[in-house]
Amino acid sequence: MIEKLNRRSFLKATGTTAAIGSSALAGCTGNDGTTTKSGSNEMTDTLKFYSWGGSTQEALNKHVIKPFEKEYDVTVKQSSFGGQDKMLANVRSSSEGAYDIIMPSTSTSYAAAKQDLVEPLRLDNIETWSNLMPVFKDFIVDPGEKVHTAPLYYGTIGMAYNTDQVDDSNGVSWDMTFDQKYKGKVAMEGVPYVRVFTTALKLGMDPNKMVGDAGSYKEGVKKVYDAMAEQHDLVKKYWTSGQELTSLFSNETAYVGEAWGGRILSLQGEGYENLKYAIPKEGAMGWTDTFAIAKGSKNRYTAEKFIEFAYRDDVIKNLAPEIGYPPATKVTSSDIKSLPDFDSSGGEGLKFQDMEFKNEHQQDWSQTFEQIKLGNY
Structure with missing residues (x-):
């Protein structure tokens, strides 16, 4: 038998057979x-x-x-x-x-x-x-x-928006979070390295180099900071937790802004069919x-x-x-x-952070973001 x-x-x-055969x-x-x-x-x-x-x-x-x-x-x-x-x-x-x-x-x-x-x-x-x-x-x-490491699944820090208030017929872009028509209805994540990363994407820069056509990191990050300061006047809230995020969009305090896909999926499951989530054409942090x-x-x-x-x-x-x-x-x-x-x-829309680049610069990013929020930039 x-x-x-x-x-x-x-x-x-x-x-084992392969090992024995290759013992020499x-x-x-x-x-x-x-x-x-x-x-x-x-x-x-x-x-x-x-x-x-x-x-x-x-x-x-x-x-x-x-x-x-x-x-x-x-x-x-x-x-x-x-x-x-x-x-x-x-x-x-x-x-x-x-x-x-x-x-x-x-x-x-x-x-x-x-x-x-x-x-x-x-x-x-x-x-x-x-x-x-x-x-x-x-x-x-x-x-x-x-x-x-072996990546198993992925998520993004992309863009959520209320379809009753925001027109997406021309596609989804981070430019929408800089649009004056949504002043006081924009919500962005309040983590400094995320703010810098997403803003660099909006400007068409590689967020892990932040040079673009500026010619140097020093000039490139200055453009990023300037854009963050410009957007600050439109922002209702810099959220720092998933609970804050869901509250802002579910009660229509925010019409457009940064979000986590999983949280928007949960809201959709609760009947908020007017909320959508997308990876903007410029990409999103993955x-x-x-x-x-x-x-x-x-x-x-x-x-x-x-x-x-x-x-x-x-x-x-x-x-x-x-x-x-x-x-x-x-x-x-x-x-x-x-x-x-x-x-x-x-x-192709997923952009991952270079951790060495982040560790090198995040202290300056944090200090400047705090200045922007205080109106001291």
């Missing part, structure tokens, strides 16, 4: 430049997964974790966090190998890579990496280094939640296969709508296209 191999047993068998090359390197030991490419019995809690954890459990466990005969041990700072602190203070997969967001990905808390991804072990939209294939959080493999993971190959599984069209297509954000892969469906943050350009 021939014993039927399950998926995990098959991968173990083939991985025990010092060879993987595509990430790290040394690959014999037998390292084997599926393990368990995987320790540290993720967002709440509805995100529920969706991941339903659409990724449970199907992965069934297909690969792997037990995924879950734990969750409520905030990125706490997650990063726990990973930093834990011994290596305490976690296999963690979920850093955009800025935390940078910190995790810089602090050597995550392993480089061995992309040869993630066959579905080609499913990613081009903008995410090059999502290297620490420039010049290896790929450390963010992403990612999978990363924690430093010292003893189940690194299994973690890579977990990422590979999550990127499968049949998996992520069902996950994304339930989480409420579009997938980082190219797969689409009517449910995905209906999500507020969906970028119909295939990712």
Whole structure:
């Protein structure tokens, strides 16, 4: 009688065979430049997964974790966090190998890579990496280094508007938040680096260089500050929380302004059909939640296969709508296209912040934004 191999047993068998066959090359390197030991490419019995809690954890459990466990005969041990700072602190203070997969967001990905808390991804072990939209294939959080994170879904800081008050027949542009006709009805996010980033987009500048046709950063950022001061006279409120944002648009204190797609989606679900959300033609700041493999993971190959599984069209297509954000892969469906943050350009409208550029300049951005708000610019 021939014993039927399950998926995990098959991968173990083939991985071990490959390792034995290449034992004479025990010092060879993987595509990430790290040394690959014999037998390292084997599926393990368990995987320790540290993720967002709440509805995100529920969706991941339903659409990724449970199907992965069934297909690969792997037990995924879950734990969750409520905030990125706490997650990063726990990973930093834990011994290596305490976690296999963690979920850093955009800025935390940078910190995790810089602090050597995550392993480089061995992309040869993630066959579905080609499913990613081009903008995410090059999502290297620490420039010049290896790929450390696998973007799962994305969101944006785009524009919301009231269709009863705002005409979008000529398309959606950040210029609408500078239009005098909406004076006192404009709401923008009150975070200095977001204000600078979005204003640079409005001016047609690369927000990670802020030079444009000005010739230098010094001259370019001066143009950005001037535009922020011009817009200040139109702004009713610089909101700093999701609750403030939803209140401003639901009670029509604001007609147009910066917003989070997820919050507008919630309002639409509550019957506010006159509210729309869009990525303006100039683009919008993007963010992403990612999978990363924690430093010292003893189940690194299994973690890579977990990422590979999550990127499968049949998996992520069902996950994304339930989480409420579009997938980082190219797969689409009517449910995905209906999500507020969906970028119909295939990712060309998504602009991600260069964290080194931000860290270099954000103190000056913050000080100048405070001066603008006080009328002292």
